[in-house]
Amino acid sequence: MIMGEKYNKFSKYFVAIDCVIFGYEDGDLRLLLYHRGFEPAKGQWSLLGGFVGDEESSDDAAHRILKAITGLEDIYLEQVQVYTNPKRDPEGRVMSIGYYALIRVDKHNSDKVRENGAHWWSVKGLPNLVFDHQEMVDNALHKLQQKAGLELVGSELLPDKFTLLQLRRLYEAIFQRELDTGNFRKKVLSLNVLERLEEKNTTESRRGAYYFQFKKGVTDKSFDRLGKF
Amino acid sequence: MIMGEKYNKFSKYFVAIDCVIFGYEDGDLRLLLYHRGFEPAKGQWSLLGGFVGDEESSDDAAHRILKAITGLEDIYLEQVQVYTNPKRDPEGRVMSIGYYALIRVDKHNSDKVRENGAHWWSVKGLPNLVFDHQEMVDNALHKLQQKAGLELVGSELLPDKFTLLQLRRLYEAIFQRELDTGNFRKKVLSLNVLERLEEKNTTESRRGAYYFQFKKGVTDKSFDRLGKF
DNA sequence: CCAAAAGTGTTCTCTCTACACCCATGA
């Protein structure tokens, strides 16, 4: 700020939050979208959003909004970027801070979500989105891919215990391409962040696959780079 | 105004821009910092900033501000993130969108810069910065490192022609560690984006080193990954 | 038996890294 004193001569703007909410279910990477019940763009699909309040940071606002709709606290959230095109919202000048969230579908309050007219959509077949929300989704997916390439995501999206097949399907959904079974297994296990349980899952294969879970107390910094997927 | 009829119950905020301006000179990665001539935090050092105007996007605002102070258009700019802590500016609620810029020191208007009380500081020895500006610098440097690891930066920071020693020193400054001469040379040349000129620079070594320049018409997408530095 | 996933092993290729080594030249 090179201009002086008070800021009164400058304009103020509405600042909103829009959340790209990722969930993983039935082998599908999904987004939680809302059917807008109000103008502008009433009846179209949009991301979950809200406005930033006087006493909160945008991170706080995003957590507040997510908790209200999913019932969950401690959600993984990351800022994507701000969208400031003066014409992005036809109703007025609103800047929007994009976030992406990773949700444990098995733990969220699905009744509340349904009541609010929300619906999980597969990222492979999204409806037309309102305003610049498709761009937000694209940017968010890119950020998620970066994160997943740098560390093993899973605890934020999968149930507590999961098979390597489920983990691989998650990665295939994130990167939108198929991964080699053997190579994936070796790479993931070499990271030394998973522990095998004695229990097996027999619903997805004849032979049955061991369940795994994330080791406790793994600092998230146990590996610098997960490599290329 | 028509604007915001529907949003009237929500608050509006000042939205500022703060730019982390990187330049490279004398083997040093430097930042352009301003001595604040006004309250709050008068007399301290800060990033170059300004407020977003009614009819412009934040990208536009950042370009406008940078042009006003450096005389340059077509500056490489990238959004870092938004800073929204309600207490970040003691004078009032101001959200700030952080950007980083790469400047050709040899082309910028150094007189204008000096008139405004600005000064280039080496990133290795920055003064105390105002508000959360140090955090912005850290985040910006991290983003720059990411970019430099994905593609060959250089044309945005170096003169049109440069030696591989100068390019290596730039990378050493960005990553803040020493790089192997031979390996750096091989990696960089293998990207096939530089062309050697016939001219040599004899000021930095006895033997003299060939100048290189970026090939014309290289799409910036000529390589997916520069690898690990 | 067959299909499908579980799980292991092998080979080839490429990249990164750490050096060694010669060249050219001004002080």
Next chain:
DNA sequence: TCATGGGTGTAGAGAGAACACTTTTGG
């Protein structure tokens, strides 16, 4: 001559990709 950077080459370690193969078990 020596120091310094310019420039080239090489051997080893490790990661990634492709793929073969064996195991298990419900239908």
